[in-house]
Amino acid sequence: MEKFIQFLINGIAIGSIYALMTVGYSLVYSIMNFSNFAHGGVIMLGSYFGFFAITILKAPFWLAALIAMTGTTLLAVVIERLAYDPLRRRQAPSLYYIISAMGISIFLENIVLATLGADFRNYPPLFQTSGFYIGGISIGKLDVLILVVGTISLFGLMWLIEKTKIGLAIRATSFNLRAANLMGVNTEFVIFVVFGLGGLLAGLAGVMYGLRYTVWPQMGLITNKAFVAAVFGGLGSLPGAIVGAISLGIIEAMATGYISSNLRDLIAFVLLVTILVVRPSGIMGKATEDKA
Amino acid sequence: MMLDIKNLHVHYGGIHALKGVDIQVEEGKIITIIGSNGAGKSTLLNALSGVIKCSEGTIEFLGQPLPRKPNRIVSAGISQVPEGRLIFVNLSVEENLRMGAFLRNDKAAIEEDFAKVYEIFPRLLERKDQIAGTLSGGEQQMLAMGRGLMSDPRLILLDEPSLGLAPMLVNTIFDVILDFKALGKTILLVEQNAYKALSIADYAYVLEQGKIVMEGDAPMVAKNPDIQQAYLGKRRT
Numbered sequence: 001m002e003k004f005i006q007f008l009i010n011g012i013a014i015g016s017i018y019a020l021m022t023v024g025y026s027l028v029y030s031i032m033n034f035s036n037f038a039h040g041g042v043i044m045l046g047s048y049f050g051f052f053a054i055t056i057l058k059a060p061f062w063l064a065a066l067i068a069m070t071g072t073t074l075l076a077v078v079i080e081r082l083a084y085d086p087l088r089r090r091q092a093p094s095l096y097y098i099i100s101a102m103g104i105s106i107f108l109e110n111i112v113l114a115t116l117g118a119d120f121r122n123y124p125p126l127f128q129t130s131g132f133y134i135g136g137i138s139i140g141k142l143d144v145l146i147l148v149v150g151t152i153s154l155f156g157l158m159w160l161i162e163k164t165k166i167g168l169a170i171r172a173t174s175f176n177l178r179a180a181n182l183m184g185v186n187t188e189f190v191i192f193v194v195f196g197l198g199g200l201l202a203g204l205a206g207v208m209y210g211l212r213y214t215v216w217p218q219m220g221l222i223t224n225k226a227f228v229a230a231v232f233g234g235l236g237s238l239p240g241a242i243v244g245a246i247s248l249g250i251i252e253a254m255a256t257g258y259i260s261s262n263l264r265d266l267i268a269f270v271l272l273v274t275i276l277v278v279r280p281s282g283i284m285g286k287a288t289e290d291k292a
Numbered sequence: 293m294m295l296d297i298k299n300l301h302v303h304y305g306g307i308h309a310l311k312g313v314d315i316q317v318e319e320g321k322i323i324t325i326i327g328s329n330g331a332g333k334s335t336l337l338n339a340l341s342g343v344i345k346c347s348e349g350t351i352e353f354l355g356q357p358l359p360r361k362p363n364r365i366v367s368a369g370i371s372q373v374p375e376g377r378l379i380f381v382n383l384s385v386e387e388n389l390r391m392g393a394f395l396r397n398d399k400a401a402i403e404e405d406f407a408k409v410y411e412i413f414p415r416l417l418e419r420k421d422q423i424a425g426t427l428s429g430g431e432q433q434m435l436a437m438g439r440g441l442m443s444d445p446r447l448i449l450l451d452e453p454s455l456g457l458a459p460m461l462v463n464t465i466f467d468v469i470l471d472f473k474a475l476g477k478t479i480l481l482v483e484q485n486a487y488k489a490l491s492i493a494d495y496a497y498v499l500e501q502g503k504i505v506m507e508g509d510a511p512m513v514a515k516n517p518d519i520q521q522a523y524l525g526k527r528r529t
């Protein structure tokens with residue numbers, strides 16, 4: 001039982017990192033109807049920004065996170081301007097966006113490979129050594145930090161989406177971009193904000209992931225998991241993305257704890273395929289035909 | 293002139309959809325544009341709303357060049373009730389109306405406009421908490437028109453409001469257009485139902501393949517033998 005609770009807490013912590021990765025991805029999907037595979041590259045760079053902020057600038061966690069988030073927000077917005085905006089002007093089909101996104105992802109990965117090499121780099125141990133003990137359960141300080149920061153950020157995002165004017169504009173645009181435009185919503189600005197928000201949370205996710213695991217140039221591949229989580233929750237649905245991501249984290253932690261860490265990813269992807277077969281719109285998704 | 297369009301051209305890639313259109317809209321009037329499928333009617337309204345770009349020509353609204361961006365155009369006082377309605381199907385009726393007032397901050401005046409819309413469409417008041425996607429086609433058209441009123445526009449662009457509605461409802465919709473006029477709104481009405489459109493309009497333009505081929509006071513246009521044959525289903529005698 002104690003083991004179970006411990007795995008559960010690990011799972012929720014890693015799940016909240018996935019959630020931070022997934023929401024940016026899901027927001028972009030809900031408005032532009034394509035899978036932004038470049039998001040993984042943004043997370044990876046965020047992780048490197050955080051790593052260098054801590055190792056070179058000797059920044060504390062909060063400053064490293066801030067630096068990484070600034071970098072990734074700018075990066076995400078620049079990618080939108082350079083890679084997607086020209087496609088939108090030409091009303092290109094979503095396949096073009098996906099190809100463009102993959103190109104960006106490969107480009108970012110190779111830039112890092114060429115300049116920093118293929119090494120895995122470990123963040124300096126800022127938190128992990130000491131932990132809390134409650135009953136027989138030990139919880140790492142880092143997991144507590146991740147849980148707190150993740151929860152605050154996700155609630156902040158939900159508040160923004162549900163309660164503010166820009167949030168209303170984002171929702172309206174995701175329901176029907178053309179109609180939103182005719183109501184006077186500046187959909188160009190909405191798209192800009194959505195990429196910015198996605199980038200912001202990607203930076204935070206990158207730093208926390210790096211702290212908990214490690215940093216390497218191909219780490220963008222973990223956005224496959226964001227994709228799994230988004231599909232699981234229902235592509236385009238924000239609460240769905242969060243629930244999906246946390247569920248995925250828990251399933252992985254349980255699989256690692258009770259079965260084997262080698263099977264962790266296998267289990268995650270079997271889950272994706274099963275969900276697509278059983279319930280193509282996910283647990284809370286909007287029904288669309290084209291899940292590119 | 294409230295709206296003055298001169299030599300307007302629109303291209304979709306290689307397709308030349310509007311080929312030098314001149315249209316004038318006088319304040320307080322109902323102006324109709326009739327034309328068959330593919331004539332360029334929706335293209336014209338979308339160019340006015342700023343959601344598609346013009347390749348040539350000028351548009352003046354209230355003596356000023358029309359802003360380019362759709363949100364600026366709504367603020368300037370033009371709203372569109374689009375073809376196919378484009379309501380927000382997963383929002384409630386009331387939330388849809390609120391979206392119509394997206395750019396406004398004058399709370400009291402917004403509430404007054406809610407009251408106006410519900411007075412014109414009592415059916416929407418009964419269903420204000422219903423999810424819009426579950427409304428009937430006619431109710432959705434009413435919602436789209438109500439939403440178009442919520443930005444408190446001076447000029448309303450209506451794109452085939454009677455499309456796909458039963459004859460009874462078509463009459464209701466045209467009565468509503470007259471209600472809009474009575475509220476002091478100016479109306480640019482695009483229709484394929486030329487008979488009804490000409491019966492309520494003050495002035496009419498006939499658009500064919502991207503060009504204005506005829507214009508005049510609505511009753512005059514309605515009496516024209518070519519128009520009667522092409523759009524009103526009457527044979528030449």
Ligand SMILES: Nc1ncnc2c1ncn2[C@@H]1O[C@H](COP(=O)(O)OP(=O)(O)OP(=O)(O)O)[C@@H](O)[C@H]1O
Pocket residue numbers: 304307309327328329330331332333334335336375484
């Ligand atoms: N997005 C688009 N891309 C390419 N061509 C388009 C596009 N939209 C419209 N067209 C073309 O422009 C022409 C005018 O279309 P438009 O929709 O303005 O016609 P309409 O008069 O509104 O017709 P309807 O009565 O059927 O609504 C048509 O030939 C149409 O095929």
Ligand SMILES: [Mg+2]
Pocket residue numbers: 333334335375451
């Ligand atoms: Mg049309």
